[in-house]
Amino acid sequence: MxxxxxxxxxxxxxxxxxxxxxxxxxxxxxxxxxxxxxxxxxxxxxxxxxxxxxxxxxxxxxxxxxxxxxxxxxxxxxxxxxxxxxxxxxxxxxxxxxxxxxxxxxxxxxxxxxxxxxxxxxxxxxxxxxxxxxxxxxxxxxxxxxxxxxxxxxxxxxxxxxxxxxxxxxxxxxxxxxxxxxxxxxxxxxxxxxxxxxxxxxxxxxxxxxxxxxxxxxxxxxxxxxxxxxxxxxxxxxxxxxxxxxxxxxxxxxxxxxxxxxxSVKSSEKLVLRPRQEQLLKLLRDHGSLAPAQLWESLGVSRQGAMDLLRPLLDSGLVEKIGGKKTGRYALKQP
Structure with missing residues (x-):
């Protein structure tokens, strides 16, 4: 059969x-x-x-x-x-x-x-x-x-x-x-x-x-x-x-x-994403941009934890900070 x-x-x-x-x-x-x-x-x-x-x-x-x-x-x-x-x-x-x-x-x-x-x-x-x-x-x-x-x-x-x-x-x-x-x-x-x-x-x-x-x-x-x-x-x-x-x-x-x-970012060292970084990028993609407090609250991590996740993404040019020092927000960097 x-x-x-x-x-x-x-x-x-x-x-x-x-x-x-x-x-x-x-x-x-x-x-x-x-x-x-x-x-x-x-x-x-x-x-x-x-x-x-x-x-x-x-x-x-x-x-x-x-x-x-x-x-x-x-x-x-x-x-x-x-x-x-x-x-x-x-x-x-x-x-x-x-x-x-x-x-x-x-x-x-x-x-x-x-x-x-x-x-x-x-x-x-x-x-x-x-x-x-x-x-x-x-x-x-x-x-x-x-x-x-x-x-x-x-x-x-x-x-x-x-x-x-x-x-x-x-x-x-x-x-x-x-x-x-x-x-x-x-x-x-x-x-x-x-x-x-x-x-x-x-x-x-x-x-x-x-x-x-x-x-x-x-x-x-x-x-x-x-x-x-x-x-x-x-x-x-x-x-x-x-x-x-x-x-x-x-x-x-x-x-x-x-x-x-x-x-595919133009950097000397290719970035391997951690699961939380993938979650962070998805948040930015879905919301356009987020304030620092919104990021760490959404991720369920401390302020320092959020910065540890963000730093490699900023260094690689995948994420950028927009706005002033006090009103700054994070967003995916546009090509």
Missing amino acids: AYEPRFTISSRLLSLVEQIAVLRERIQGAAVELSWIPALQKDTRTRNGHASTAIEGNPLTLEQVRALEEGRELAAADPRSSREVLNYFAGLRYVEKHARKNTIRHEDLFKLHRLLADTVMDQGEAGFYRTIQVRVGRHFPPAAAEVSGLMFELLEWWNRESMKLSPVLSSAILHYQFEFIHPFADGNGRTGRALALWELYRRGFDSHHIFSVDEYYWEDRPGYYKALDSVRLAGHDLTGWLEYCAEGLRQTLERVWLRVQSF
């Missing part, structure tokens, strides 16, 4: 897909200046590695993950936590290397899972479909005897039918159905998110590999799991899940646009 995803193109979903297209075009247009692409790719790889493993409970901070990405050792960190992140980087490199592969086979999934889960599985064997029944919260995935057949159907759909849909939709469908089947004994979350990313790469949606949707899922972890569960509760109608993933991709692209602006 062929896999046939069931969903409706709601007005909200259509609007989100259109907004995503506009944001993507803006980002692609800015990518003419390629000198900053490697730095942005490195930053994205770090954020993906942190977010996807953190969703599964990995305790390492973003800065610790950044250190691992740069090849530095973490003497004080739990070895398994470090290994999970390093494995994720290996899996990500595999996906990047095979980004435009036309046909994805079982062997490709086994290789990816082996890279992601080697030596960090609680049960089962890396690179092989499960032979045991598993439980995910209140969800009992299909029996082990059904896994191979269901994965064959999913791969057939991915290789033959997914191209008929927007990659925004096909990546989300692939993500959900993989998690529903839960084909491996452990490590399915990381693998499913890596496959969704692979689909975006494969379709040329993220040709420069600078999007980190997993950050959205990590920051909204309860909402992420609720959205996954909602499909089962809706009789396997994927509409709500597709809307959730599209909203996540839209917000991700908004963040990428801010990062593109920070990396």
Whole structure:
């Protein structure tokens, strides 16, 4: 039996897909200046590695993950936590290397899972479909005897039918159905998110590999799991899940646009935005300009904390102060 995803193109979903297209075009247009692409790719790889493993409970901070990405050792960190992140980087490199592969086979999934889960599985064997029944919260995935057949159907759909849909939709469908089947004994979350990313790469949606949707899922972890569960509760109608993933991709692209602006400024040192700095830039973009007190109140930080966030943005030329000393306000610097 062929896999046939069931969903409706709601007005909200259509609007989100259109907004995503506009944001993507803006980002692609800015990518003419390629000198900053490697730095942005490195930053994205770090954020993906942190977010996807953190969703599964990995305790390492973003800065610790950044250190691992740069090849530095973490003497004080739990070895398994470090290994999970390093494995994720290996899996990500595999996906990047095979980004435009036309046909994805079982062997490709086994290789990816082996890279992601080697030596960090609680049960089962890396690179092989499960032979045991598993439980995910209140969800009992299909029996082990059904896994191979269901994965064959999913791969057939991915290789033959997914191209008929927007990659925004096909990546989300692939993500959900993989998690529903839960084909491996452990490590399915990381693998499913890596496959969704692979689909975006494969379709040329993220040709420069600078999007980190997993950050959205990590920051909204309860909402992420609720959205996954909602499909089962809706009789396997994927509409709500597709809307959730599209909203996540839209917000991700908004963040990428801010990062593109920070990396493309004409300064000797490219700026890697911290989450609070992204929030600050979004506030300035939405409000036009803000007084210092408005900034630190909106960010929930002290006056000194706000200045620590602002200083690199001012030095890089991304933000400027306008008005007098007592009446000054901060705004995004116009090109």
